[in-house]
Amino acid sequence: MIETKTRTLVANYSDLQVRSGYSVKMNDEEVALFKVTNGKVYGIENRSPHPKGGVLTEGLVSGEYVFCPVYDWKISLVDGKVQAPDEGQVKTYQVEVEADNVYIII
């Protein structure tokens, strides 16, 4: 089976503020984009894997991690994994930056 991938322009790189979340709603999915201090951009599902949920865009960013603003879980922006002692994983999205354009590939 051939899978088709879509590349969607979601933001301008220069609009993204360092260490601050940027939420993008694409169809039914909500993605949280984060530009971290080293300039890289990551995209993860904008919902904490905590059983009671919570958005992640407003979370505090430290290095390549974001802390869930509601229950304080520490989540890796790179692989979506929740750090010990909590457990879980959020969906990650492939992000591409070209010139000033930020794309999400689904």
Next chain:
Amino acid sequence: MKKLVMIGNGMAGVRTIEEILKLSPNQFEITIFGQEPHPNYNRIKLSNILQGDTSFEEIIINPLNWYKENNIQLFTGEAVTKIDIAAKKVISDQGREVEYDDLIIATGSNSFILPIPGADKIGVTGFRDIKDCEMMIKSAENYKKAVVIGGGLLGLEAARGLLNLGMQVDVVHLIPSLMERQLDPIASSLLKTELESQGMRFLMEKETVEIIGDERVAGLRFKDGSFARADLVVMAIGIKSNTMVAKESGIYVNRGIVVNDFMETSAPNVYAVGECAEHREIVYGLVAPLYEQGKILAERICGKEAAPYEGSVTGTQLKVAGVDLYSAGEIFEDGTTKSIMVYNEYEGIYKRVLVRDNRIVGIVLYGDTKDSTRLFRMLSKKEDITGISIFESQCSAEGGSGDIASMPNDELVCGCNGVTKGAIVEVIKTQGLTTLDQVSHCTNAGRSCGRCKPMVNDILAYTLGDQFDASAAQKTSICGCTTISREELVAEIKEKGLTSLKEVMNVLEWNNEEGCTKCRPAINYYLGMIHMDEYKDDRDSRLVNEKMHANIQKDGTYSVVPRMYGGVTTAADLKKIAEVAEKYEVPLVKLTGGQRIGLFGVKKEDLPSMWEELDMPSGYAYGKTLRTVKTCVGAQFCRYGTQDSMSLGIELEKKFERLDTPHKVKMGVSACPRNCSEAGIKDIGFVGIDGGWEIYVAGNGGVDLRAGDLLATVKTEADVMEMTGAYLQYYRETANYLERTSKWVERVGLEHVKEVLANAETRKELNERMDQTLKKYIEPWNEAIESEEIKDKYYTKHTVKAGE
């Protein structure tokens, strides 16, 4: 939702609930009945309380907050007296009836009290719960002579505690050697000698037949006719499963409530777990097997495929009065066993391993237990020991990190929480941890009985190698990013003149360059407090509510609560609020606890325009700052009012609004001692009396319910403002970040605060610093309305369609 009811609120039961919440947080409506008037606490640590090493607060495992957060209905001080199995409901001693779909019995056990004449006299107790502990501590204040019946672990711990409390202690034991279920005669006699040198007296091979005295105990009589004097008698001879409610409700009970491999009792949908349960004819009394049972029960109740519980092989790590002991498996030779022994009488070390058919079947270690986890693994895995050296750390107390190196990664370090050496080494390496406290936070290791802490420390030392700093490792640091404490941080900021978060983390060598949710808000606060008006607040280091100037709700929406000074409003303002609520289709409009109106369920992107249309200041219902000043109607209208409470409340709120404080601060002003504004449970409460005001401090109406203490009585409103400013500033300068005033006053002492504030010069200086600080604040909602940058960064939601 299914209804889950639990009888009992102890360690095994609540751990089971924790496991259930982890597996399936929304499946059950949970109700817990606890006979004791407390939340779940760590019973293992009762002896530490008795010995004066810790306080009751510190041994609470699940504070009342936890029950609230997880929507658990908790009835404390209430016992269930009947289970109606047919109707599927329980009935409490207060006549309350609660229906269940599933019922867990976790009633634990009681101290076994000898059925002898006089056992009901005043001054006779078991050693089982905090009440027993408190009774013993109280007795030690008035009486001198204690007798502990029972030379097992619990009895010896109680005896040690009573010695610490300054009592003379005799320990009565029925047979010739102490702790005979865990120790062989050699280890037992070493222990006895050690304890005798600490001042304990032993009455061995004595059977108590009567307790004598009038109302209160005066002594004990033994079977051989001898006699011992006693003002306090502690019975620590064992536990008895608490099975009464099960038995009377027709559930099958033997020594405990009989359960199968899935913790199911003889009644449908009724389970038992913990010390009240009997599994394959064994009632366990140690925490690790009980937690194992809890895990299996949780899986069963949540409908997950669960592996059956097949019983536990237990090793016990014990610490009695500073002596390390370890025991597992068989204790006595039986002709088919051979012993391997190390005996160093000089250093007080004794180790013995019992071997049958080349396999370890029993372990006793005294004085040095470093080999315990390795030997226990060999025992439980039935490893062939041919050619293996049994004792690696040989005969010296200096075991060191040699054993850590040879310890396999899957070896269990913390038996209570199931944490392996590998898991600990990994978090140390990947998260750059350097203190014991940090490792405990990341892995849970050492958070139950705490006996594995020395080993966790050894693993830390081994993993860090040269980087290990022994004294630093023991400290309570601000968070996992650093080893420094609050006091050190504040001193360093002042001394080195640090002015930004980045500088603090750089200069003080944070191991995590950009900090975390614990240290960043704290440093931001301390910098703002120290540098008063010069410091530029770092908005992105504030927690979400303060960053957004709105309270985040669990679904990601926010609430808007405008300021209503002193709870006083106008018809015009109410109209505005009503119009905005209608226009933005606000799902909930509610009066808050602080006398104002909250609009709940607001979308993030609607916040700035709602604020603009309201045109009212932020009520800071979300901040670590002054929340509200609650007032009664007062002398303006009320026939009882002696003072103008509304105008004082408004003046206070206008002066101190927006001020950053270590934690939230609430105030209340009442015009007379009837106290309609509940000033007695506020951080600062003012009560009008004829010709003046009483100022109460450190009240709390929340989790730690506490009545305020009278700080001062003053004459005029100007005096009130002066005293309040000084008090608040002193709190700002000396409290830990996130420490409420009630906790802070208890920590530093009310008398100390009074002394500081008694000095007029000190009060003046504090007020000057307060006034300097207050100058810097601007209204945050207005700021957001006027700044495109803020609106764009914090309050915008972006929508794109895939493929466009």
